[in-house]
Amino acid sequence: MDFHQAPPRLTNTFHSDPLLEKTLKKRLPPDVWTKMSAHLKHVGELAVTDWLTWSQQAERELPVHVPFDPWGERVDQIRMSAGWTQLEAAAATEGIVATAYERNEGEWSRVYQAALLYLYHPSSAFVSCPLAMTDGAARAIELYGDDELKKNAFKHLTSRDPKTFWTSGQWMTEKIGGSDVSGTETVARKSSAQNGFDWQLNGVKWFTSATTSQMAMLLARPEGAEMGSRGLSLFYTELRDPNQNLRNIEILRLKDKLGTKALPTAELRLTGTPARLVGEMGGGVKKISSLFNVTRVYNSICSLGQWRRALDLAWAYADVRVAFGKKLKDLPLHRITLKNLETDFEKAFELTFFVAHLLGKDECGTATEKERTLLRAVTPIAKLWTGKKCVEACSEVVESFGGAGYIEDVGVAKMLRDAQVLSIWEGTTNVLSLDFLRALEKEQAAPVLAEYLQTEGARYLATPKGQAEWQEVQSLLAQGQKNGRDYLESQARRLSFLVAELIAGARLVS
Ligand code: MFK
Numbered sequence: 001m002d003f004h005q006a007p008p009r010l011t012n013t014f015h016s017d018p019l020l021e022k023t024l025k026k027r028l029p030p031d032v033w034t035k036m037s038a039h040l041k042h043v044g045e046l047a048v049t050d051w052l053t054w055s056q057q058a059e060r061e062l063p064v065h066v067p068f069d070p071w072g073e074r075v076d077q078i079r080m081s082a083g084w085t086q087l088e089a090a091a092a093t094e095g096i097v098a099t100a101y102e103r104n105e106g107e108w109s110r111v112y113q114a115a116l117l118y119l120y121h122p123s124s125a126f127v128s129c130p131l132a133m134t135d136g137a138a139r140a141i142e143l144y145g146d147d148e149l150k151k152n153a154f155k156h157l158t159s160r161d162p163k164t165f166w167t168s169g170q171w172m173t174e175k176i177g178g179s180d181v182s183g184t185e186t187v188a189r190k191s192s193a194q195n196g197f198d199w200q201l202n203g204v205k206w207f208t209s210a211t212t213s214q215m216a217m218l219l220a221r222p223e224g225a226e227m228g229s230r231g232l233s234l235f236y237t238e239l240r241d242p243n244q245n246l247r248n249i250e251i252l253r254l255k256d257k258l259g260t261k262a263l264p265t266a267e268l269r270l271t272g273t274p275a276r277l278v279g280e281m282g283g284g285v286k287k288i289s290s291l292f293n294v295t296r297v298y299n300s301i302c303s304l305g306q307w308r309r310a311l312d313l314a315w316a317y318a319d320v321r322v323a324f325g326k327k328l329k330d331l332p333l334h335r336i337t338l339k340n341l342e343t344d345f346e347k348a349f350e351l352t353f354f355v356a357h358l359l360g361k362d363e364c365g366t367a368t369e370k371e372r373t374l375l376r377a378v379t380p381i382a383k384l385w386t387g388k389k390c391v392e393a394c395s396e397v398v399e400s401f402g403g404a405g406y407i408e409d410v411g412v413a414k415m416l417r418d419a420q421v422l423s424i425w426e427g428t429t430n431v432l433s434l435d436f437l438r439a440l441e442k443e444q445a446a447p448v449l450a451e452y453l454q455t456e457g458a459r460y461l462a463t464p465k466g467q468a469e470w471q472e473v474q475s476l477l478a479q480g481q482k483n484g485r486d487y488l489e490s491q492a493r494r495l496s497f498l499v500a501e502l503i504a505g506a507r508l509v510s
Contacts, residue, residue, distance in 0.1 A: 005404075008316030010052070013119055014044025016312060019349060024115060027353075032105045036112050043094060043119045051090060051123035055262070057083030058125035059414070063212075063264035065254045076251040078212050078264050087127040089162035096120055097135045101142075101158040103364055110360030111353060114301050121302040122309035125262035126418070130167035130210035132298035132426075136291030137168035137217045139363075140234070143290050144279035148196055149236060153215055169216035169239075170291055171205040171268070178207065179431045181285065182229040186220040186270060188277075197274035199235060204252070204269050209425070211251060211266040214239060217291055219284045220275070232284035235275040248273045259417030293376075295426050296383040297359055300352040303390035303422045307345055310397040310415050314338055317401055328400075338400065341393050347504035348386045354507050355382045370448050377445035378503060380432040385500035387423035394419040433492035436499070446477065449499065457506025466505055469498050 014020065020040070025033050061081035069075045091097070099105075099113040121128040138157040141149045156166035176183040186203025201220050208216070215238050225231035241247055252267040279287055315338060318328035328334045358375035361367035367375065394416040398405035405412050423429050439445045453461055453470065460466040476495050480488035 006320040008313050008320060010048045010309075010312060010316065012041070012044040013047045013122075013308070013312065014040045017044075017308065019346060020115065020118070023349060023353065024111070027357075028108055028111065032108050032112070036105070036115065039094075040115055040119060043116055046090070046094075047119050047123040051087060051120070054083035054086045054090075055123045055125040057081050058087065058127075058262040062261050063254060065251055065264075065266070067251070074250070076246055076249070078251065078254070078266070080212060080264065081262075084125060084127065084262060087124055088130070088165070088167065091120065091124070091127060091131055092160055092162045092165035094120070095160050096131055097138065098158045098160045100135060100360075100363070101138060107357070107361040107364045107366045110297075110356045110363065114297075114353060114356035117298065117301045118305040118308070121305035126260045127263075128298065128302050128305075129260070129263050130169075130213055132295040132302075133170040133210065133213070133217075133291070134167045135298065136170060136294035137215070139294050140217055140278065140287060140291040141236075144234065144287050145236075146276075146278075149276070149278070153236065156214070166214040167210060167212075169208050169210055169213040169218075170288070170295065171208050171216050171218035172288065172292075173207040174204065175206045179428060181219060181232065182227075184219050184221055184229075184232055186218070188220040188222045188233065188235060188275065190223070191274070193274060196276050197237075199275045199277060200248075200272040201235065201237070201270045201275050202272060204267065206267055207255065207265055208268050209263060209265045211239075211254075211264050211268065217278065217288065218275075219288060222281060225282070229285050230282065233281050234278040234284040234287040236278050237273055237275040258420055259414065260421050292426055293379050294359075296379050296432075297352075297355055299422055299426050300348075300355060300382045300386040303386035303419070304345075304348055304352050306415065306419055306422070307341075307348065307386075307390045307393045310394045310412065310419075311338065311341060311345065313412060313415075314341075314397045314400045334400065337396065341396055344389055345393070347501070347508055348389055350507035351378070351382050351500060351504040352386060354503065355379055370451070373439075373443050373445050373448040374452060376443050377436060377439040377449060377499075380427065380435040380439065381496045381500045381503075383426065384423070384429045384432040384436075384496055385504075388429055390422050391416070391419045430493060433496040434489065436496045437488065437492050449503075453502055453506055456510055457502065459509045460502070460505040463505075463509075466502065469502050469505075473498050473502070 058081045064079040066075060066077040066079060094116060096116050100109055103109045105112050134157050138154055141154045156164055157168060159165045172181055174184055176185060186201055188199045188201050191198055191200045218235050219232045220235050221231050222233055239246055239249060248271045250269040252269055255265040321328045355378050358371055362372055362375055398412050398416050401412055404410050461470050476491050
């Protein structure tokens with residue numbers, strides 16, 4: 001009889017994840033954990049049933065750009081699958097963004113949200129991307145928006161009702177630069193409109209993820225403003241009029257990407273697009289950093305979720321695949337290979353949920369000055385470390401399936417392609433390493449990190465690994481002082497990785 005391989009099967013991803021329960025139960029107040037765990041069980045079930053089905057549909061029925069109607073009228077529609085739409089609605093219903101702003105769990109609200117997102121992301125076909133920008137936009141409005149934005153857009157972004165829920169885009173990248181936005185060519189011209197949208201934008205935005213969103217936050221240079229990034233301001237626009245026609249925006253094309261194919265990423269031309277200024281004129285990069293610091297936390301959580309799913313599949317396969325007379329999970333080298341990925345995963349988990357808690361404390365006003373500095377410094381290193389490690393883990397998981405891993409319809413090859421974006425968007429590994437240096441220099445984060453490690457992390461620093469990492473950090477900083485800025489920059493990635501390992505190690509043994 002023909003041999004048929006049993007496929008790897010997923011079960012409720014809350015129940016199959018003892019680390020999630022163990023870690024959060026240890027750290028959270030019992031009443032918060034009781035409420036949260038009931039919700040997470042429900043969400044863990046959705047992740048292997050409806051959400052999985054919808055995400056598979058969204059991956060099969062990819063976005064289509066329809067530039068013209070049959071009669072030559074420019075329409076610029078993006079057709080999305082029903083699966084994508086259902087996943088967006090589910091995100092609203094489960095409160096994936098709302099949880100962070102209702103703040104019913106006080107400073108733990110972001111941890112609650114992080115756990116929801118962690119379970120949602122791997123079955124979301126990257127609807128998690130618009131959610132990240134939606135959340136970031138809500139934060140930027142909370143900090144800088146006027147009453148109108150707070151009364152209107154903010155309510156939509158944080159709604160639990162799919163009918164009123166909006167997602168937001170974040171348009172920074174232009175042809176001239178993605179990491180370096182100083183050359184931004186989009187120009188904002190004052191208009192005489194009386195409805196608050198008293199600016200018109202002209203320019204091309206080169207990568208705009210989730211172009212189906214209802215609104216966007218973007219950078220543009222008001223006419224006459226200085227060149228360089230200091231001359232940029234933050235703007236808000238609503239993409240469509242009440243008839244669902246784009247407001248002076250042309251969709252030039254959808255991007256043909258390595259992964260995240262279900263996510264509509266487009267090039268846009270703005271041709272007098274009506275916009276509102278957010279906050280005072282100028283300081284656009286500073287203002288939008290409140291948005292991208294949130295999306296960077298999302299990126300860490302989604303890296304973690306993606307990594308967990310890859311490992312779940314690898315273990316499930318190791319449980320059904322037999323080679324050399326044993327299940328793969330009983331082959332010592334196979335087993336240790338997967339276990340090593342779990343060790344790094346535990347560290348990434350600790351680091352990510354630590355950042356989520358700091359963010360929640362900051363937003364609820366319970367963070368101390370030192371905790372705010374820690375948040376500023378740890379956000380970029382958590383993002384860069386989890387993003388990079390997730391790619392490594394997904395690659396290893398593809399290999400753990402042998403030749404089957406390389407075959408498209410098995411599904412893990414897609415996970416590797418998708419993972420690659422996690423170390424690129426929202427700041428590449430190098431850009432974030434330099435952002436970590438920015439935090440050390442501008443916010444004087446080094447003594448705060450040192451104090452944290454020497455107190456909360458004392459047990460880890462006493463281990464040979466912790467000691468070696470700490471000594472190397474001190475030596476790099478000392479050499480940086482001696483050899484100058486270029487040297488320090490050349491070591492920024494190493495420094496960031498070491499500090500990520502140190503904080504994660506400290507959390508793991510605390
Ligand atoms: C699944 C998860 C989903 C994730 C969603 C994905 C959707 C992706 C779609 C995208 O939009 S991807 C594009 C994202 N683009 C980036 O992340 C930009 C990457 N480049 C950087 O981060 C550069 O470092 C930066 C653009 C910020 C450099 O700009 P500048 O103007 O040359 O930096 P400068 O002069 O050092 O900083 C200007 C101000 O911002 C300073 O404040 P002051 O005005 O008070 O002096 C900085 O301190 C502040 N600043 C910069 N980065 C900051 C920050 N403040 C807080 N946090 C930060 N991270």
